[in-house]
Amino acid sequence: MKRNLLIINARCLSMADDTIYHWLAIRDQNISAMGQGDGYKKYLKQAGAVIDARGGTVLPGFIDSHFHLVQAALNSRSLDLSKARSFRDIGTLVSAAAKASPKKNIRGIGLDAQNLKEGRFPDRTVIDQYCKDVPVFINSVEYQTSVLNTYALLYYKIPFTLDGIEFDENQVPTGIITHYANVLLRENVLRSIPNAVRMEAVNEFLESVVKKGITTVNAMEGGRLYCDKDAEFVYEATDKLAIDVTLFYSTMDINKVKEMQLKRIGGCLYVDGTFGARTAALSFEYNDCTGNMGGLNFTQEELNQFVLECYVKKLQLALYTIGDRAIEQALVAHEYALDKTGNTGLRHRLEHVELPTLDQIRRAKKLGLVFSMSPTYEYIWGGPGKLYHERLGENYKRTNPFDQIIGEGVVICGGSDCDVTPADPLLGIHAAVNHPVEAHRVPVYEALKMFTCNGAYGIFEEDKKGTLEVGKLADIVILDSDILATAKEKIKDIKVMATIKSGRILHNKIT
Amino acid sequence: MLSINMFGQMSISYNGASIAAKLSKKLMALICLLVLNAHREMSREKITAYLWPDSDEESARYNLRYNLWVLKKVIPLDTNGQSFVLITKDSCRINKRYRFQCDKLRIDEFDVQGKSAVEELIQLKELFKGEFLEGFYLKNCDEFNEIILFERVVCQTRQIEIMKKLINLYEEAHRYEEELQVLHEMMALEPYNENFAYRILNIYKNTGNRAAAINYYKKFEGKLRRDLNIAPNNELKLLCRTLAEDPGGAREEPVCRSKTEKKKLTIESRCMKDVDYFWAADVVGALLRKADQKYLLELDPHYILDLSYIQNELLLSYEKIVSREHRDVGEVPAVRIVNAFLEFLNHASAVYQIHIHVLNRSDMDTPSITILKHLKACASGSIAISW
Numbered sequence: 001m002k003r004n005l006l007i008i009n010a011r012c013l014s015m016a017d018d019t020i021y022h023w024l025a026i027r028d029q030n031i032s033a034m035g036q037g038d039g040y041k042k043y044l045k046q047a048g049a050v051i052d053a054r055g056g057t058v059l060p061g062f063i064d065s066h067f068h069l070v071q072a073a074l075n076s077r078s079l080d081l082s083k084a085r086s087f088r089d090i091g092t093l094v095s096a097a098a099k100a101s102p103k104k105n106i107r108g109i110g111l112d113a114q115n116l117k118e119g120r121f122p123d124r125t126v127i128d129q130y131c132k133d134v135p136v137f138i139n140s141v142e143y144q145t146s147v148l149n150t151y152a153l154l155y156y157k158i159p160f161t162l163d164g165i166e167f168d169e170n171q172v173p174t175g176i177i178t179h180y181a182n183v184l185l186r187e188n189v190l191r192s193i194p195n196a197v198r199m200e201a202v203n204e205f206l207e208s209v210v211k212k213g214i215t216t217v218n219a220m221e222g223g224r225l226y227c228d229k230d231a232e233f234v235y236e237a238t239d240k241l242a243i244d245v246t247l248f249y250s251t252m253d254i255n256k257v258k259e260m261q262l263k264r265i266g267g268c269l270y271v272d273g274t275f276g277a278r279t280a281a282l283s284f285e286y287n288d289c290t291g292n293m294g295g296l297n298f299t300q301e302e303l304n305q306f307v308l309e310c311y312v313k314k315l316q317l318a319l320y321t322i323g324d325r326a327i328e329q330a331l332v333a334h335e336y337a338l339d340k341t342g343n344t345g346l347r348h349r350l351e352h353v354e355l356p357t358l359d360q361i362r363r364a365k366k367l368g369l370v371f372s373m374s375p376t377y378e379y380i381w382g383g384p385g386k387l388y389h390e391r392l393g394e395n396y397k398r399t400n401p402f403d404q405i406i407g408e409g410v411v412i413c414g415g416s417d418c419d420v421t422p423a424d425p426l427l428g429i430h431a432a433v434n435h436p437v438e439a440h441r442v443p444v445y446e447a448l449k450m451f452t453c454n455g456a457y458g459i460f461e462e463d464k465k466g467t468l469e470v471g472k473l474a475d476i477v478i479l480d481s482d483i484l485a486t487a488k489e490k491i492k493d494i495k496v497m498a499t500i501k502s503g504r505i506l507h508n509k510i511t
Numbered sequence: 512m513l514s515i516n517m518f519g520q521m522s523i524s525y526n527g528a529s530i531a532a533k534l535s536k537k538l539m540a541l542i543c544l545l546v547l548n549a550h551r552e553m554s555r556e557k558i559t560a561y562l563w564p565d566s567d568e569e570s571a572r573y574n575l576r577y578n579l580w581v582l583k584k585v586i587p588l589d590t591n592g593q594s595f596v597l598i599t600k601d602s603c604r605i606n607k608r609y610r611f612q613c614d615k616l617r618i619d620e621f622d623v624q625g626k627s628a629v630e631e632l633i634q635l636k637e638l639f640k641g642e643f644l645e646g647f648y649l650k651n652c653d654e655f656n657e658i659i660l661f662e663r664v665v666c667q668t669r670q671i672e673i674m675k676k677l678i679n680l681y682e683e684a685h686r687y688e689e690e691l692q693v694l695h696e697m698m699a700l701e702p703y704n705e706n707f708a709y710r711i712l713n714i715y716k717n718t719g720n721r722a723a724a725i726n727y728y729k730k731f732e733g734k735l736r737r738d739l740n741i742a743p744n745n746e747l748k749l750l751c752r753t754l755a756e757d758p759g760g761a762r763e764e765p766v767c768r769s770k771t772e773k774k775k776l777t778i779e780s781r782c783m784k785d786v787d788y789f790w791a792a793d794v795v796g797a798l799l800r801k802a803d804q805k806y807l808l809e810l811d812p813h814y815i816l817d818l819s820y821i822q823n824e825l826l827l828s829y830e831k832i833v834s835r836e837h838r839d840v841g842e843v844p845a846v847r848i849v850n851a852f853l854e855f856l857n858h859a860s861a862v863y864q865i866h867i868h869v870l871n872r873s874d875m876d877t878p879s880i881t882i883l884k885h886l887k888a889c890a891s892g893s894i895a896i897s898w
Contacts, residue, residue: 128653132651150648150653150656154647154648154663155646160667160668161667161668161700162701170661171664172660172661180739184703187738224739224740228737251737253733253737270740297741299742299809301809302742
């Protein structure tokens with residue numbers, strides 16, 4: 001049940017201007033009043049509940065602009081193998097999972113062969129040593145490889161005639177599946193998950209999401225290595241979920257998206273790959289792989305035609321681009337489409353857009369593109385001695401130049417790419433403020449904008465959310481301290497004390 | 512008569528009545544082993560190793576004895592009084608004289624290389640009612656489970672082979688609708704197979720169903736893009752473009768028997784003695800006018816820009832169709848022009864059988880003479896030159 005709420009003793013950052021308010025009143029699902037000093041007192045009688053923010057910052061509910069909701073939710077129920085360092089570790093974890101939930105299929109995720117002392121994926125005979133009673137289906141960290149025990153090989157429908165089935169010397173499948181066969185197998189397995197299970201998993205997962213202050217996510221669903229059924233599920237379930245979920249359907253089927261009356265398309269339409277897999281398209285060779293500059297997944301003509309069609313059909317388009325060559329291809333396609341149609345104002349987005357040049361940033365600004373970026377990448381992989389340095393050499397200093405992008409006037413909305421990085425906007429804000437390359441760091445206020453008002457702008461919802469203003473939705477997060485006064489190295493340690501979505505308290509640690 | 516079906520969930524019936532309920536899982540597995548070794552004896556030792564690997568020798572032998580006894584009891588003699596299984600002290604096997612039918616044996620006995628009739632292939636295709644021994648798994652019987660795995664691979668491969676034979680026969684007999692139906696079934700098994708997709712498009716095209724062909728292509732392209740993030744191969748693209756650009760011509764093309772059959776393209780080229788690269792430039796211009804421009808412009812832009820140094824028409828087409836971004840070509844060294852020209856021809860010859868007829872060859876410019884010499888020495892079978 002919704003009650004009128006009053007938040008007092010607060011430092012409310014409206015994100016609309018520099019004003020700091022001390023209290024905020026909520027009626028039904030909207031903000032009804034804001035002010036300073038003791039002006040709140042006249043609302044005390046009507047307030048069903050009063051929340052004392054104890055001097056903590058109060059912000060618009062966080063908007064996570066790049067989020068894989070269904071897969072993250074399903075993965076949260078899966079066996080996490082990311083910390084396994086040997087076949088033995090995998091076996092121990094699988095055995096424990098089998099013991100904890102007997103007769104239940106085991107789905108493992110996050111397995112990275114590079115982390116294993118054996119330096120390769122285990123085959124079915126290895127997994128069989130630890131579990132023969134139920135199907136075990138393990139996904140590699142980037143979903144490119146699946147590892148199955150013998151039971152799973154017999155349980156699931158495996159397309160043995162497709163490329164990607166590995167055989168032993170006796171022509172028996174080893175249980176390691178890649179390429180086309182892996183894509184089809186994943187599709188078969190993910191499609192076989194009932195929507196009721198999806199709903200249960202998503203609801204459970206959203207409980208942890210609201211604890212991080214998130215009230216809106218942009219759900220990037222469907223497409224390669226994911227499952228279209230996820231997108232269809234989100235489309236149907238949006239109204240039944242605790243927070244707002246804006247669907248980005250990663251498909252190129254424009255007619256289907258129009259039939260569904262969606263206003264946007266894409267999200268994970270991969271123009272290139274990742275730095276980790278050395279598939280992001282660069283204008284230079286990978287530092288640790290001579291002769292490799294990554295690759296583009298489209299020809300310029302193919303992308304031009306697709307982007308043009310999105311302009312013509314007036315769909316907001318989100319293209320996944322990482323390397324500068326991919327960004328270039330996307331920009332050329334947008335320039336081509338804009339030139340042909342003259343259609344502006346659709347706020348097309350580039351997702352991740354990690355390695356833009358200054359010229360590209362300026363062209364993006366001219367085109368009115370929004371950059372949807374994931375600052376936490378820098379926290380995990382950026383800086384000297386880490387993955388980006390290893391892959392890009394000294395070019396690691398060019399990744400995610402937030403300050404330069406903002407300086408050129410391009411809007412950045414922030415996302416976690418959950419569950420590639422944790423669903424934690426405060427960590428994202430911390431990462432943007434503490435970028436390992438000093439020149440790319442942004443002030444706290446700019447980082448906050450990425451996850452609030454800019455997030456709303458990125459989905460055309462700035463009229464109802466993203467700032468704290470009278471009449472707007474009461475999507476609110478209360479922090480345990482004043483974020484503007486916190487040492488910037490400590491931002492990630494700030495705790496979310498309460499999350500309110502449309503006037504409803506979803507999370508409250510304030511006693 | 513006894514009937515054993517091993518595709519889909521294993522079922523055994525006698526004169527139409529199921530007897531599966533009387534058989535334990537191990538006994539079903541025993542029958543399966545005997546069928547897979549139908550033409551040879553199996554030692555008791557081998558069978559017990561497959562089915563009771565964890566039991567001691569005496570228990571395992573007892574289990575086998577008991578199961579063989581049940582088997583003899585449950586499966587009646589045939590009309591000639593023959594028993595299903597022949598048992599000796601050390602081994603057992605299926606009695607060759609016993610009359611029974613088994614889907615797996617029929618598939619195994621089929622000679623893929625030999626001649627076959629449509630009816631026979633249809634019957635064989637219908638036998639694949641599901642996976643080999645669907646849902647079957649014996650805990651701790653690793654070797655037996657491996658046999659199932661191995662056989663699943665064999666059977667899936669065999670299923671595709673049989674279907675391929677069938678579509679070839681249908682095509683020879685111009686039974687396109689039936690061919691199309693089987694091709695769709697094959698696509699369900701191998702959804703990314705571009706050869707199958709090409710045949711489907713070709714059938715639509717040759718039966719005048721242009722709209723269906725274009726729709727099918729779009730759907731297939733979408734699937735490749737969505738699942739694999741790749742575009743269809745050039746042959747498919749070209750076929751689709753032919754359909755899109757030539758609405759009236761769909762019926763005129765003869766049935767393409769093989770995906771490697773290329774479209775023939777004859778061009779005439781002129782020479783001008785005092786102008787460097789004139790002949791090469793004329794060949795490029797002629798190809799641009801007669802071949803699929805969009806396809807030609809898929810060549811790496813670096814080659815296109817280099818080649819546009821001698822043929823401006825190429826740059827104009829590129830800017831019209833691919834990118835309007837201004838490119839300053841500048842002066843291009845001879846070696847790069849030659850290289851780009853050869854790449855351009857190679858790219859075109861990947862989908863066309865090109866015949867270049869040279870007019871007034873005696874007037875050919877010097878760089879073009881060198882290129883022509885190189886072409887004659889190294890050109891693939893897809894490029895013929897005459898004068």
